Amino acid sequence: xPTTLDVEPDLGFKREIxxxxxxxxxxxxxxxxxxxxxxxxxxxxxxxxxxxxxxQWGLRDLALSNSSIWLCHQCGxxxxxxxxxxxxxxxxxxxxxxxxxHYAFPRFMxxxxxxxxxxxxxxxxxxxxFTFIIGWLGHLSALPDGEIVYSKFMPIVYxxxxxxxxxxxxxxxxxxxxxxxxxxxxxxxxxxGRRRLPLIPxxxxxxxxxxxxxxxxxxATARETHKEHLYKSHLLVFYGFLGLVVTTTAVGIGIYAFxxxxxxxFWHPIKIxxxxxxxxxxxxxxxxxxxxxxxxxxxxxxxxxxxxxLHVLLWTTVTGFTTEYLRLADIRELAYPSYFIHLILIFVxxxxxxxxxxxxxxYRTVAMVHNARSSPxxxxxxxxxx
Amino acid sequence: xxxxxxxxxxxxxxxxxxxGGGIAGITAAVEAAESGYEVFIVEKEASLGxxxxxxxKYFPKLCPPYCGLEINFQRMxxxxxxxxxxxxxxxxISGVPGDFDVTIKQxxxxxxxxxxxxNKCVEVCPVDRPNTFNFGMDTxxxxxxxxxxxxxxxxxxxxxxxQLTDCGKCVGACPYGAIxxxxxxxxxxxxxxxxIMATGWKPFDAARIDNLGFGRYSxxxxxxxxxxxxxxDGPTGxxxxxxxxxxxxxxxxxxxxxxxxxxxxxxYCSGICCLGSLKQATYIREANENAKVFIFxxxxxxxxxxxxFSKRVLxxxxxxxxxxxxxxxxxxxxxxxxxxxxxxxxxxxKVSVEAxxxxxxxxxxxxxxxxxxxxxxxxxxxxxVLPDESSPGIFPAGCARGPVDVATATQDAxxxxxxxxxxxxxxxx
Numbered sequence: 123x124p125t126t127l128d129v130e131p132d133l134g135f136k137r138e139i140x141x142x143x144x145x146x147x148x149x150x151x152x153x154x155x156x157x158x159x160x161x162x163x164x165x166x167x168x169x170x171x172x173x174x175x176x177x178q179w180g181l182r183d184l185a186l187s188n189s190s191i192w193l194c195h196q197c198g199x200x201x202x203x204x205x206x207x208x209x210x211x212x213x214x215x216x217x218x219x220x221x222x223x224h225y226a227f228p229r230f231m232x233x234x235x236x237x238x239x240x241x242x243x244x245x246x247x248x249x250x251x252f253t254f255i256i257g258w259l260g261h262l263s264a265l266p267d268g269e270i271v272y273s274k275f276m277p278i279v280y281x282x283x284x285x286x287x288x289x290x291x292x293x294x295x296x297x298x299x300x301x302x303x304x305x306x307x308x309x310x311x312x313x314x315g316r317r318r319l320p321l322i323p324x325x326x327x328x329x330x331x332x333x334x335x336x337x338x339x340x341x342a343t344a345r346e347t348h349k350e351h352l353y354k355s356h357l358l359v360f361y362g363f364l365g366l367v368v369t370t371t372a373v374g375i376g377i378y379a380f381x382x383x384x385x386x387x388f389w390h391p392i393k394i395x396x397x398x399x400x401x402x403x404x405x406x407x408x409x410x411x412x413x414x415x416x417x418x419x420x421x422x423x424x425x426x427x428x429x430x431x432l433h434v435l436l437w438t439t440v441t442g443f444t445t446e447y448l449r450l451a452d453i454r455e456l457a458y459p460s461y462f463i464h465l466i467l468i469f470v471x472x473x474x475x476x477x478x479x480x481x482x483x484x485y486r487t488v489a490m491v492h493n494a495r496s497s498p499x500x501x502x503x504x505x506x507x508x
Numbered sequence: 509x510x511x512x513x514x515x516x517x518x519x520x521x522x523x524x525x526x527x528g529g530g531i532a533g534i535t536a537a538v539e540a541a542e543s544g545y546e547v548f549i550v551e552k553e554a555s556l557g558x559x560x561x562x563x564x565k566y567f568p569k570l571c572p573p574y575c576g577l578e579i580n581f582q583r584m585x586x587x588x589x590x591x592x593x594x595x596x597x598x599x600x601i602s603g604v605p606g607d608f609d610v611t612i613k614q615x616x617x618x619x620x621x622x623x624x625x626x627n628k629c630v631e632v633c634p635v636d637r638p639n640t641f642n643f644g645m646d647t648x649x650x651x652x653x654x655x656x657x658x659x660x661x662x663x664x665x666x667x668x669x670x671q672l673t674d675c676g677k678c679v680g681a682c683p684y685g686a687i688x689x690x691x692x693x694x695x696x697x698x699x700x701x702x703x704i705m706a707t708g709w710k711p712f713d714a715a716r717i718d719n720l721g722f723g724r725y726s727x728x729x730x731x732x733x734x735x736x737x738x739x740x741d742g743p744t745g746x747x748x749x750x751x752x753x754x755x756x757x758x759x760x761x762x763x764x765x766x767x768x769x770x771x772x773x774x775x776y777c778s779g780i781c782c783l784g785s786l787k788q789a790t791y792i793r794e795a796n797e798n799a800k801v802f803i804f805x806x807x808x809x810x811x812x813x814x815x816x817f818s819k820r821v822l823x824x825x826x827x828x829x830x831x832x833x834x835x836x837x838x839x840x841x842x843x844x845x846x847x848x849x850x851x852x853x854x855x856x857x858k859v860s861v862e863a864x865x866x867x868x869x870x871x872x873x874x875x876x877x878x879x880x881x882x883x884x885x886x887x888x889x890x891x892x893v894l895p896d897e898s899s900p901g902i903f904p905a906g907c908a909r910g911p912v913d914v915a916t917a918t919q920d921a922x923x924x925x926x927x928x929x930x931x932x933x934x935x936x937x
Contacts, residue, residue, distance in 0.1 A: 158836050344718050
């Protein structure tokens with residue numbers, strides 16, 4: 123029996139999605155080519171065809187409570203094969219963009235990261251905090267004397283207080299967002315009883331980039347999708363970022379547990395890890411940015427939040443290197459300001475993560491865990507008609 | 509009917525050039541000639557009938573098209589005002605309504621009017637060629653009759669493969685002296701008062717579609733190939749079987765909108781393929797009483813009054829229409845079957861069918877997408893001929909104007925004949 127669906131179109135929602143780079147959506151005629159060529163859409167939850175009609179009809183709640191928008195890894199096969207040039211991949215990207223804002227806690231922060239007018243404020247907050255600390259220490263009028271040691275300029279403990287404090291709030295906020303999304307998915311899914319959360323398998327899938335690999339190795343997508351690079355470039359940026367996180371954590375442990383003060387020598391394994399990871403991030407971001415520019419017609423448009431995130435990630439890493447090399451070159455007048463900017467960028471990158479593109483850490487993971495729990499072992503083997 | 513070139517002289521302004529000898533061209537020719545006008549049909553193939561001659565059955569009556577073609581051929585045989593040039597193309601059209609100068613190029617047939625169609629030449633011919641009439645599903649000899657019902661019933665030699673005088677076996681074998689290997693291409697002028705462009709269509713090249721398996725798997729065929737497969741004079745003598753192994757078809761899938769309504773290929777709907785596939789589903793069911801048929805569609809389009817046909821066909825419990833476009837066809841190498849994948853839109857799940865035969869409902873491409881005559885004729889972006897505002901005195905008819913079914917093409921051709929005659933009448937003052 124067909125079920126009745128009360129359609130209450132939220133046209134504001136539709137307009138917002140169209141405005142997030144998905145304006146070709148209206149050409150969609152619901153043929154399902156996109157779902158069929160999608161290398162990772164499953165039998166029971168094929169996407170992105172239904173997401174297209176949800177947006178067309180302004181069915182906001184349906185669109186935002188499905189795991190599919192985050193299960194999608196943006197391989198672009200749907201856009202490449204779409205007979206209407208409706209660019210379903212752009213719609214999925216816009217839905218992700220929208221959902222980060224939608225599930226954001228507090229809601230204002232979701233808007234702040236998506237509207238250019240708030241950009242100065244985002245940088246002003248850490249700038250004020252760090253300027254206050256520096257002023258407090260008396261470095262605003264005179265930089266520290268002698269050999270360049272950044273902890274003389276900004277003692278580690280101040281940094282730890284600021285970042286641990288702010289990041290704790292961010293993590294709580296991210297958790298709230300994640301729980302909101304989880305609940306929304308539950309209300310929509312046919313959840314059959316409690317099962318354990320498949321965290322380890324999901325983590326392994328992420329670490330191995332298994333889904334990116336599936337996206338890249340689909341034999342039926344013989345056409346160029348212009349997203350073939352994504353498996354490698356995301357792998358690079360992912361492990362580069364992870365390497366930097368490990369470096370920072372190890373340095374913290376070194377300082378507090380062993381009193382091993384920075385700067386550490388160049389040959390130190392952790393130092394090498396940091397440098398290599400930094401280079402990996404810069405290379406990956408360069409590739410990702412370059413492909414966004416040259417492929418924009420075929421592989422989809424880039425939005426404000428795409429570029430904001432790429433820029434913050436790039437300049438955070440670049441200022442990390444300039445800070446390191448200006449210290450080695452002993453140029454005090456530039457080294458300390460470089461460190462100051464580096465700290466601001468790190469703040470913007472990390473503290474705002476539940477609201478920027480980096481929020482995919484939370485939402486994609488939540489979606490993958492939810493999907494693995496509600497349909498364990500779901501494979502892309504379609505139901506056979508006979 | 510008269511195949512000789514007439515001195516057009518005084519009848520210049522009472523003559524009509526018809527480009528294309530398919531159902532539209534033939535209809536226009538008969539209508540105009542029976543109204544007293546001199547008609548020249550220029551057909552690029554060796555025989556008349558065009559795409560209609562290749563059909564096994566018409567929808568919705570499921571009757572053979574040759575019935576209607578024969579009636580028209582009979583009307584042509586008895587009418588001396590109709591002149592037919594086969595293997596010929598129009599090179600040039602210039603002039604004004606009432607007074608057009610036309611240049612025709614006719615390729616050599618190497619067979620003259622003495623041919624009786626006895627087939628002795630074929631028996632000795634050593635060279636094979638792909639049978640273009642059957643879309644390459646079988647072969648003919650280099651000297652061939654287009655098909656069993658070819659009109660004019662004269663053999664022709666394909667000089668792209670024939671060794672001509674280096675071989676010459678057919679010349680000796682022909683008891684009537686009908687084979688003349690010294691024939692050459694000739695170009696000649698005509699004067700006409702009006703022109704009807706009945707240039708028709710050609711099937712979309714399915715090999716361009718990279719995800720539906722055509723060209724990779726021999727059991728993926730197109731809808732026009734399906735017509736030949738079901739036709740009594742087709743490559744299998746009308747047995748509907750798999751091209752790969754000759755086994756019966758237990759499950760067939762029709763893929764609607766294959767390379768159509770698609771910005772990567774043909775942007776438009778050809779308007780006949782849904783009815784075509786519904787019709788062809790009956791071929792599968794007639795050939796095998798246990799066969800199952802799945803028609804995957806985006807919208808099942810049965811324009812005008814054809815809705816009843818869809819209902820009638822889909823009443824068969826073994827014929828299922830599934831909303832969802834097929835986007836993937838792969839072979840299951842173990843089973844020797846084709847796996848067809850789509851999203852079942854109404855239940856929002858991915859589905860597949862293991863099929864013995866996959867028929868791609870490909871569309872109609874304007875013949876004028878290449879090889880256009882040198883003339884002031886307006887074409888739209890898809891190479892269909894625009895109405896005569898852009899080219900006074902030159903009228904499109906049938907599929908030259910846009911993709912239509914046979915019934916519409918014949919009505920359109922009659923209208924074009926009427927317009928051509930009016931043009932001449934007005935030009936004569």
